[in-house]
Structure formats: structure tokens, C-alpha cells
Amino acid sequence: MKPAQKLTAFKTILSKEVMRFLRIWVQTLVPPAITMTLYFVIFGNLIGSQIGDLDGFKYIEYIIPGLIMMSVITNSYSNVVSTFFTAKMFGHIQEMLISPVPNHIILMGYIGGGMARGLIVGLIVTLVSLFFSSLTIEHPIITIAVVVLTSMLFSIAGLINAIYAKSFDDITIIPTFVLTPLTYLGGVFYSINMLSEFWQNVSMVNPVLYMVNGFRYGILGVSDISPVASFSLLAVFIVALYGFAYYLLKKGVGIRS
């Protein structure tokens, strides 16, 4: 395929994916807004008012970056895992497999779709948070870079999950038993400085901690982790998982018999 044809193929996959989640916006965009509103009301206002400042910020201000990031992670992941798995189950993935569209374009199209949903939901949650706290962004470029890279990383992870999944159970196991615990224990609601040294060290192996703190650094200017460490970890994981996803697609794992 010529570069212009590849671009057309990429735009096709991306727009198809974006149209898909926009078409069912009640299922894809509204629930995170409602869930996060409840988090802001309960954890931020009601419980948060009983908790003192954290790193010089009110508790609700402290948790807002983490909650935005949590929505981005969950939605980027679940968008790709569900759409790719559905395409496998109903067979319409074959529309792409029989065509000359390169594997890189398929990957980028699906990842782009996941990122679009993750970032739109992130934006919605950010707008909702403005009803509960004023938000000033300390480092806009870092903020945008971290959120974009995080949504990219979890979109790739969702795709890998979908490639291996053989049933609908398989696409809920990882989000329920791996992603949710890692997110909740990734410093969304607390600073790891509040933990004992042992648990601080344990927390350091949780990749989500680096992303939440990188994003928090971008918005508030405070973080438990150095921003360099956050970016390094994101870069390494993105390259490694993209390479792995490409390998799986090329081999036809889960999609070609």
C-alpha cells in the first residue's frame, strides 16, 4: 500500500472506532462521569473535609488528578478490549485481515480509538471536577504528555488482552483482578509517604503509581515519584507492549487459525 492509502486505512479504522463509542455514548461516556461525580462528593467533599491537607493541598484537590487518570486508564483499556474482542467473536475482524491493511495500521487504528475514548472521558471528568474544586495546571505540557501516553499504554494493553481472550469472561478478568487493584493501590487516594517503608517499596513495582504521580505532578506540581521516572516507565512499557502486540498480530495469535 502507498502511504496515502495507509493513511486512508488508518483514518477508516480510527473513525469507525470513534463512531462506535459515540454511538453508544450512554454506555461509554455517561457512566464514568456519574461514577466520578460520586467519588468527588463522597471521598472529596464528605470524607475529604475530615482529612487534613496532603502535600499542601486539600484532599479533594489531591485526589482529582488520580481520579481523572483512573477514568482514562479504565476507559482506554475497556474500549479496545471490548471492540477488538467483539470484532473477533462476530468475525468482522476478517474484513481487515483479508485486506492489505498493514498490521501497524490496524494496531494504530485501534489504539487511536482507545485513546480517543480515554481522553474524552478524562476531559469530561476534568470538567465535572471543576464543580468541586478550582483547577490550575502547573505544568500543562507534562500533564498532556502523561495522560496521552498513559491512554496509549492501556489501549495497547487492552488490545493484547482481547487478542488472547476466548470468552467474554476473559475480557473482564484482567480489568477486575489486575487493573482495578493496581489503580486503587497506585496512589490515587493517598501519598505513598503515608505508608510504612515496606509498603512504599512494594508500591514502587506498581506501574500505575508512576502514571498517577506523573499526572499529579503535571497538575499540582507535587509527586511521590520523579517525573523522569514516570516518563521512562511509560516509554519502556509502550515500546515493549506495542512490539508484543505487533508480534501477536503478525503471527495471527487468536485471530488466524
Added chain:
Amino acid sequence: MTHALKITNLKKTYDNGFQALKGIDLEVKKGDFFALLGANGAGKSTAIGIICSLVNKTDGDVNVFGYDLEADREAVQEHIGLVPQEFNFNIWEPVIEIILNQAGYYGIERPVARKRAEELLKHLNLWDKRDEQAQNLSGGMKRRLMIARALIHNPKLLILDEPTAGVDIEIRRSMWDFLSKLNQAGTTIILTTHYLEEAESMCNNIAILNKGEVVESTSMKELLSRLQVETFVLDLKEPLDIIPSDCELTIHQRDTSTIEVELDKTRSLNYLFETLSKHNIRVMSMRNKTNRLEELFIKLVEKSKEENTSIKSTSSEVTA
């Protein structure tokens, strides 16, 4: 290069050990209308899956219009359109989006794709349904949608895996007509079907697969010429109690008013009627007992089964 498709020693063994293709050779000429027949599990869909990059081959070569599947996969894919056996589009998407997205995967710009989609959908009587979700279409419409989708990039080789399964006779005939015109316009077509009259009336050449092997690959004319005897079912004007013992024809009685007559292919129909008239048997109507190709198909598959059984029993004797 005169072939549209050339398959050499193609083998496929699935992960569970099942050998779906045992080294098949096949050649389809440019512009041909080719029938690929076989019972369920014969290996037709596996072969098609490999040609269309949906199944990984175990061994062998596939060449499409001079392009090797391994070395030039993109070029091969650009030349092929597939109408699969199962509905495999996104049922929640509108008809027009399914077609336009497929065009996009081939790198066709939207304005060009829209024009082609309109032509195809109008040809296939689906234009009025363009904004309808695919799940709301009837079975026949869904089949035609898959044909339109397969043709959006103007493939030179169209592969149809049982395209008329579950389609009523009127739509089936309109699809035959559409495919014939497409073939006359230069598109090479490979057809698998369970309706053998479909293959007989439309295809020039034929290959029969059985248990992963090609048991026959020849022209339709040549294959049909091998039929030695044709059986006709005759409805009689007057009841017949006993078949005349001195009758030169082989007659089987179904009931008092219906008989089956076997006619050697060296004999004409006139001979049949003259002989029956001689014995005062008057005929109201007649039809073929089975489709001619069906008879041959069954014979070839059974012959292949017998050969396999004989090989197995020989080898077990040797082993014993």
C-alpha cells in the same frame, strides 16, 4: 501467466492434529468460473481461508495472478474479494458504513468509495437499505451485502463460499445472473456451493475435494461426459401394474403411476419414448431423478472412500 490462482502441495494441519488439507494442487485460469465442491469437512473453507489470509498454511504455495502469498501478501490481498460462508459484518453498523469501511481498508478514499458503493448497492437492490443497520436485513439481503462488500475494491478474483445458502430461489437466480455478468466482464470467480445445479449451470471447470485431497479437477464438460447412465422419473398417464418383462429398458417402479427409467447415455430420448410406446406405457411428464453433477459427485466421493478403505485394510494386513 495464464492463471488467476495456482495452488501447489498445500497442506494444513490444525493445532488439534486434524489434517484439513493433505497437499492439494489446483489451478484456476484467468476469467474462469470455477466450482470447488466437496462435502462438509472436505477442506474447501480451509483452502479458501489460506488463500484469503485468514488461515495460516502448514506447507505449500499459493500464487494469485503471479504474486506469491508469502512474498507478496499485500498484492495477493488486493486482487481477492471474499464472500464468506458465515455473515461476518458488524451487525450494528449501517449497510453503507460496512461497505465504505471495507473500501477504506483497501486505501480507497471516501468520495471514490461512495460512488462505487452506490453503484454496487443499486445493482444488488440494496440502495434503499443503505442506512439500515445490517442486523435488520433479511438473509438474502445480508448475502448481497457481503457480495457488495467483497466487490468494493474491484477484485480480479472473487471467491464465494456458499453464497446462496439459505436464499430463496428468486434471489438465488438474480444472484446467479449478477455473478454471470461479473464473470463475463472479466472477473475470475471461484464458487463453492451445495447446490450442484448451480455449479453445473454456471461453472466451466471444477475441482472436487474429499477429506483434504483433490479427487477430481477437470472441465465441467469432461466430467459430465463421464456419466454413463441417466435416470428419469416418469409420471404415467395410466396406472401400470406390472413392468413388462421383455422391455429393453431398466425400469424401477415407484408406485402404479410413477416409474424410474435408466437410460444409457449412448441412447437418445426418442429411443426411450419409442420403447415405452411399444409397451403401451404413456408418459404425462418427466424429470431427472437427480442432478447429473450430483450423481457424479457422489460416485467420485464414494470411490475415494473405497480407495481409502482399501489402502487402510492393506496397510493393516501388512502391519499385522
